[in-house]
Amino acid sequence: xxxxxxxxxxxxxxxxxxxxxxxxxxxxxxxxxxxxxxxxxxxxxxxxxxxxxxxxxxxxxxxxxxxxxxxxxxxxxxxxxxxxxxxxxxxxxxxxxxxxxxxxxxxxxxxxxxxxxxxxxxxxxxxxxxxxxxxxxxxxxxxxxxxxxxxxxxxxxxxxxxxxxxxxxxxxxxxxxxxxxxxxxxxxxxxxxxxxxxxxxxxxxxxxxxxxxxxxxxxxxxxxxxxxxxxxxxxxxxxxxxxxxxxxxxxxxxxxxxxxxxxxxxxxxxxxxxxxxxxxxxxxxxxxxxxxxxxxxxxxx
Numbered sequence: 001x002x003x004x005x006x007x008x009x010x011x012x013x014x015x016x017x018x019x020x021x022x023x024x025x026x027x028x029x030x031x032x033x034x035x036x037x038x039x040x041x042x043x044x045x046x047x048x049x050x051x052x053x054x055x056x057x058x059x060x061x062x063x064x065x066x067x068x069x070x071x072x073x074x075x076x077x078x079x080x081x082x083x084x085x086x087x088x089x090x091x092x093x094x095x096x097x098x099x100x101x102x103x104x105x106x107x108x109x110x111x112x113x114x115x116x117x118x119x120x121x122x123x124x125x126x127x128x129x130x131x132x133x134x135x136x137x138x139x140x141x142x143x144x145x146x147x148x149x150x151x152x153x154x155x156x157x158x159x160x161x162x163x164x165x166x167x168x169x170x171x172x173x174x175x176x177x178x179x180x181x182x183x184x185x186x187x188x189x190x191x192x193x194x195x196x197x198x199x200x201x202x203x204x205x206x207x208x209x210x211x212x213x214x215x216x217x218x219x220x221x222x223x224x225x226x227x228x229x230x231x232x233x234x235x236x237x238x239x240x241x242x243x244x245x246x247x248x249x250x251x252x253x254x255x256x257x258x259x260x261x262x263x264x265x266x267x268x269x270x271x272x273x274x275x276x277x278x279x280x281x282x283x284x285x286x287x288x289x290x291x292x293x294x295x296x297x298x299x300x301x
Contacts, residue, residue: 020233027256032099039206042208045194046220055224067184086171087168088190090168097109106161109160111254115284120166143275146272147272150276179234
């Protein structure tokens with residue numbers, strides 16, 4: 001088999017993995033909505049515990065012991081404490097948003113996340129923006145500013161989701177750690193708090209697990225595979241297709257979330273939201289063009 005044919009097969013499989021990963025993340029609201037009667041704090045705690053169990057089993061099956069190296073390195077451990085707190089915040093905010101009828105706000109957060117990543121790159125990685133990229137960022141944040149001005153309130157949920165995931169990505173990028181072992185340690189560090197909380201609500205008689213129905217118990221347990229499997233597939237995709245392609249596909253997730261929020265759960269989406277999203281989409285379009293144009297220039301050079 002020639003190298004080009006092999007590369008094409010890897011590219012196609014990477015494309016499939018990427019689309020499936022972002023599609024699963026896009027339909028997450030349907031999953032979390034089934035746990036509507038479980039408090040978000042309990043859903044988060046179960047997500048941490050069952051993710052830890054599933055990741056441990058997966059890494060044991062792969063005979064991957066990298067996470068042990070991370071645990072034995074104080075510097076890496078300190079980094080993962082911070083990144084674990086950020087991903088925990090992101091998970092909780094998203095679950096809260098979905099189960100309190102703010103799916104549209106959640107999708108807005110993930111639409112502006114690429115622009116947040118650009119800003120964090122400028123501030124912390126000393127990256128420089130071209131003029132067209134500055135225009136793109138300006139459009140994206142004009143959308144947030146318009147929504148804030150129109151309703152007289154800052155879209156907190158959107159910004160928390162965008163910035164928590166942005167800072168999480170920044171920390172993990174600078175640390176240059178493997179995805180799955182890193183997540184394994186992050187959930188391990190969050191697990192003591194999650195276990196204590198679940199024990200506490202159970203002793204208070206307000207725990208959901210084992211007290212609602214077997215269906216709810218299964219859904220809570222599936223929080224582990226549902227969290228880890230798309231991330232595992234995404235990790236495969238990231239090694240097989242260009243980042244620019246991933247950049248395109250990543251918009252599948254918030255688009256599906258937006259459609260689910262509007263069409264299935266009838267969330268509020270008036271003219272102000274249309275204008276706000278429109279400005280953000282223009283910014284994303286300009287930024288995507290700048291990335292593709294830059295890659296073509298480098299290839300030609």
